[in-house]
Amino acid sequence: MTTLTAIKKLNIQQIRNDFPILQTEMRGKPLVFLDSAASSQKPKGVIDAISQYYESQHANVHRGVYELSQEATDAFELGRERVRAFINSEFTDEVIFTRGCTESINLVASCFGKKFLNKGDEVIISAMEHHSNIVPWQMICEEKGAILKVIPVNEKGEIIFEEYEKLLSDRTKIVSIVHISNSLGTINPIKAVIELAHERGVPVLVDGAQATLHTKIDVQELDVDFYTFSGHKVYGPTGIGVLYGKRKWLDAMPPYQGGGEMIKTVSFEKTTYNELPFKFEAGTPDISGAIGLGIALKYITDLGLDAIAEHEKELLEYGTKKLLEIDGLRIIGTSENKASVISFLIDGTHPYDIGTILDKMGIAVRTGHHCTQPLMDFYGIPGTVRASFAVYTSIEDIDKLVAGVERAARMLR
């Protein structure tokens, strides 16, 4: 439902109080955490939900006839329903729990690949993919004799759409592309990517690892075939991830792993598989992870995704402006359409050195190639320093970063 009321302004100090780790120190200094793109911190509600589950609700799910098992099952399935509501999928059974975004992509590459890829077929990815959206496809392509095609990017760090159009052909069996680049922050035009692929009947997987904490996802509106993300990047626990898939694809794909949960009947002659989503969830699932993820998604939904986006936009604009005032600093990834991630380099310094000195000041940033080596090769750089912002990031955090970077640059040059 759309409302006509203005987007509410978030009280960042109050939000920061919800995250216990932000009250701690690193290197004896108040923690300035600017590595949320690698993994975001957890609100107290998520931490409490996990403890509470183990203290009073734990039993294995889906099998027990006793009350406790039923309660655990209900809590676990409520987690799934919260994911469904968050991404607005039509059916709850289109939400598969995995270990993380990486496993979600591996699952699709493996199961979709087994069923639909043949020798000479093509898979399209982009040049800004995380290794987790490159390697699984390389592996299945190698196995099947299929070919991996790569959409090139321009200097700003945007996919070149015309090149994508050219790559799509009758041989294309699937397109797998990142929603928001983890190393550049670029928001890809995935709606247009999906529409164009669908004109040729080609399904699309969108790697949403970086997107779920910044933007509202509506898988029906996007008409996306597969959407993947990790719990830990969206204020939830580590070890839980999501694969959304349209029923028609999930039903057509063979199971990923064999074991308990995923079967209907087993005999030594023939096993029949369970229905969705259990067909893809062999073994005891990450019950507490699903519960924690559900609470995390509820937390940000309650804050308001529009309000979060507004706050992060302000951080991105402020951070970009302030950082660019530093002599010799250059930002890698300059698309107008960006999430709150700033990757940068300073002339005459190495990202590793900047990161090491910032660490001494209690400032956590990421340095290196961010698991996107081909992209770094494209720019001809060893890596970048990356500062990434989340809902709890404050303007003061950015001021500390800027002061820290200035100081590091002075020491290093």
Place this chain on the structure above:
Amino acid sequence: MTINEIQDGIIDDFSYFDDWMDKYEYIIDLGKNLPLIDESEKTDEKLISGCQSRVWLGVEHKEGIVEFKADSDAVITKGIIGLLIQVMSNQPAKDIVESELYFIDKIGLKEHLSPTRSNGLLSMVKQMKMYAVALNLIK
């Protein structure tokens, strides 16, 4: 000087630094002022790849004495390399094999030699010892 005498000397030098800034400024200066390997000699053969910074290691030996040359694209890594070279280079192979590198820990730079740091330094130290082991066997 023996390996341990040099290590003790470095520990003594570092004891005069009051805070991390002074210490890192010293390491950075060491890194900046040490042209260790000529650009043309930074070949893939000598490259020890770390995920974060790159390290090149060259080795020569004469009459059982091993000489190391090393370099890095990151200046803090390079400064620490400078210290490691001071300690390990121009020493008998046998002493290098038997050496115990305690100074890194004592001067508070242990984290730079952690396997998870992936800056190439730990691999470099291992490589140095491997060379020494090999030379010691040949001898």
